[in-house]
Amino acid sequence: xxxxxxxxxxxxxxxxxxxxxxxxxxxxxxxxxxxxxxxxxxxxxxxxxxxxxxxxxxxxxxxxxxxxxxxxxxxxxxxxxxxxxxxxxxxxxxxxxxxxxxxxxxxxxxxxxxxxxxxxxxxxxxxxxxxxxxxxxxxxxxxxxxxxxxxxxxxxxxxxxxxxxxxxxxxxxxxxxxxxxxxxxxxxxxxxxxxxxxxxxxxxxxxxxxxxxxxxxxxxxxxxxxxxxxxxxxxxxxxxxxxxxxxxxxxxxxxxxxxxxxxxxxxxxxxxxxxxxx
Amino acid sequence: xxxxxxxxxxxxxxxxxxxxxxxxxxxxxxxxxxxxxxxxxxxxxxxxxxxxxxxxxxxxxxxxxxxxxxxxxxxxxxxxxxxxxxxxxxxxxxxxxxxxxxxxxxxxxxxxxxxxxxxxxxxxxxxxxxxxxxxxxxxxxxxxxxxxxxxxxxxxxxxxxxxxxxxxxxxxxxxxxxxxxxxxxxxxxxxxxxxxxxxxxxxxxxxxxxxxxxxxxxxxxxxxxxxxxxxxxxxxxxxxxxxxxxxxxxxxxxxxxxxxxxxxxxxxxxxxxxxxxxxxxxxxxxxxxxxxxxxxxxxxxxxxxxxxxxxx
Numbered sequence: 001x002x003x004x005x006x007x008x009x010x011x012x013x014x015x016x017x018x019x020x021x022x023x024x025x026x027x028x029x030x031x032x033x034x035x036x037x038x039x040x041x042x043x044x045x046x047x048x049x050x051x052x053x054x055x056x057x058x059x060x061x062x063x064x065x066x067x068x069x070x071x072x073x074x075x076x077x078x079x080x081x082x083x084x085x086x087x088x089x090x091x092x093x094x095x096x097x098x099x100x101x102x103x104x105x106x107x108x109x110x111x112x113x114x115x116x117x118x119x120x121x122x123x124x125x126x127x128x129x130x131x132x133x134x135x136x137x138x139x140x141x142x143x144x145x146x147x148x149x150x151x152x153x154x155x156x157x158x159x160x161x162x163x164x165x166x167x168x169x170x171x172x173x174x175x176x177x178x179x180x181x182x183x184x185x186x187x188x189x190x191x192x193x194x195x196x197x198x199x200x201x202x203x204x205x206x207x208x209x210x211x212x213x214x215x216x217x218x219x220x221x222x223x224x225x226x227x228x229x230x231x232x233x234x235x236x237x238x239x240x241x242x243x244x245x246x247x248x249x250x251x252x253x254x255x256x257x258x259x260x261x262x263x264x265x266x267x268x269x270x271x272x273x274x275x276x277x278x
Numbered sequence: 279x280x281x282x283x284x285x286x287x288x289x290x291x292x293x294x295x296x297x298x299x300x301x302x303x304x305x306x307x308x309x310x311x312x313x314x315x316x317x318x319x320x321x322x323x324x325x326x327x328x329x330x331x332x333x334x335x336x337x338x339x340x341x342x343x344x345x346x347x348x349x350x351x352x353x354x355x356x357x358x359x360x361x362x363x364x365x366x367x368x369x370x371x372x373x374x375x376x377x378x379x380x381x382x383x384x385x386x387x388x389x390x391x392x393x394x395x396x397x398x399x400x401x402x403x404x405x406x407x408x409x410x411x412x413x414x415x416x417x418x419x420x421x422x423x424x425x426x427x428x429x430x431x432x433x434x435x436x437x438x439x440x441x442x443x444x445x446x447x448x449x450x451x452x453x454x455x456x457x458x459x460x461x462x463x464x465x466x467x468x469x470x471x472x473x474x475x476x477x478x479x480x481x482x483x484x485x486x487x488x489x490x491x492x493x494x495x496x497x498x499x500x501x502x503x504x505x506x507x508x509x510x511x512x513x514x515x516x517x518x519x520x521x522x523x524x525x526x527x528x529x530x531x532x533x534x535x536x537x538x539x540x541x542x543x544x545x546x547x548x549x550x551x552x553x554x555x556x557x558x559x560x561x562x563x564x565x566x567x568x569x570x571x572x573x574x575x576x577x578x579x580x581x582x583x584x585x586x587x588x589x590x
Contacts, residue, residue: 120297123570127528132562135550136308212422216532219424235425242432253425260420
């Protein structure tokens with residue numbers, strides 16, 4: 001997961017990536033907040049007079065086998081997938097940061113235990129252990145979030161730990177100590193702000209990966225449950241109609257690609273920005 | 279390669295193995311329903327339940343149960359599949375070669391795609407071509423594996439009929455033919471991972487002084503590239519492969535489901551749908567063991583390629 005994430009950073013470099021990425025993400029967030037403004041039809045109501053219609057002026061992305069407007073479904077699915085991006089990374093970044101600070105700053109037995117947890121976590125194939133946990137807890141979005149959170153915080157903690165270990169050796173940290181600042185102030189006000197930047201960049205990339213993971217679980221029937229429109233679920237719904245109604249799967253897939261590219265452009269731009277500041 | 283380092287790595291893997299066992303054991307205890315009622319059904323008499331509990335050791339304390347679990351594992355006994363009524367070990371032994379074939383072929387395809395593009399991108403750094411290559415890999419990386427699979431399956435297999443729509447075949451050539459599209463699906467994202475890292479390590483090496491020296495002593499460009507640059511850049515690729523084994527196995531789960539390939543990934547999804555927990559448990563454990571062994575091998579290969587590794 002980490003390596004995939006690192007790869008997604010920096011593939012496209014120029015400055016305009018930040019602009020394009022953030023504008024595109026803003027639009028997606030807006031769609032996620034008020035999908036009803038963008039969607040011309042109700043995403044769930046079935047219309048048996050308009051079954052499996054190919055893309056047209058009325059139905060931009062065509063209709064599915066129940067006559068539901070695909071464009072509206074893809075629009076409403078944006079809300080679910082953006083939620084996946086945020087919710088499945090929120091606990092990991094918060095908890096991971098706390099653990100990272102504790103293990104990175106103090107070391108000791110806590111760090112030794114953490115080292116074993118890292119060994120163990122990277123040993124299980126990420127996707128395999130997540131679906132195993134979801135299988136135990138039962139399918140659904142909430143259980144999916146739990147399964148991801150149980151594993152994913154480790155990657156954040158590892159990043160923060162490494163950064164804190166570097167930062168606490170610096171001259172400014174020594175200066176702060178000499179000035180008699182409390183440990184709490186040193187860590188929270190001085191070390192953390194300097195250590196957090198790579199984590200923020202990773203976070204953006206991880207949101208894109210979470211959408212990929214969430215849609216994969218949705219596709220397998222372990223994530224969002226129908227009739228909830230989620231991009232992966234939409235692709236799964238349409239896959240049996242690929243020969244007669246390609247639009248049912250193709251458009252939700254394009255939505256995932258746009259989301260993924262936007263997140264990584266934003267992440268790249270962010271990384272560039274931080275690098276310049278330093 | 280330092281023999282001490284090999285010994286240290288071998289010893290280090292023992293606690294990892296042990297922890298994997300603990301996690302799987304805990305996971306198995308968290309599962310809804312107990313094995314006894316799974317075997318006997320809900321209408322079993324108390325007597326029968328007690329007998330089976332004693333047979334499985336479920337009437338003992340948790341540490342003793344864990345000890346039994348370890349003993350069985352060491353003997354290669356992972357329990358029996360509830361749905362398929364055969365031993366889990368037998369199932370895994372049957373299905374694993376398919377997955378190994380698939381991931382191996384995917385790795386091979388990724389290398390074939392990644393190496394030339396990485397070289398071109400690195401040499402023509404920041405050119406239009408470089409940016410174009412990187413942008414297209416970015417799109418490839420943003421596509422979910424199952425989506426790529428469905429598109430390839432529909433257009434190249436179902437509509438154009440160039441490839442079979444699923445299965446594994448019987449001979450080696452048939453395996454190759456059946457697994458080409460699934461492997462290509464996996465290679466789609468893996469090659470992007472490799473390409474990006476290979477590109478940056480080639481750039482690093484190109485900037486290194488020993489390459490300037492090789493040029494200065496009059497070596498032809500091509501020789502510098504193959505003898506000095508590629509050889510060093512490949513070391514990081516070996517590591518990267520090892521580290522991505524978990525990603526490949528996870529991808530195999532999805533690819534095998536999309537293409538209906540009878541490997542362990544497909545078996546895992548089937549075991550989830552069928553609530554076949556012994557199979558799920560055994561598979562998770564075996565896959566974790568495979569990953570930790572591959573990590574070990576990667577470390578050792580890296581140490582033999584780069585004498586600096588393991589000196590600390």
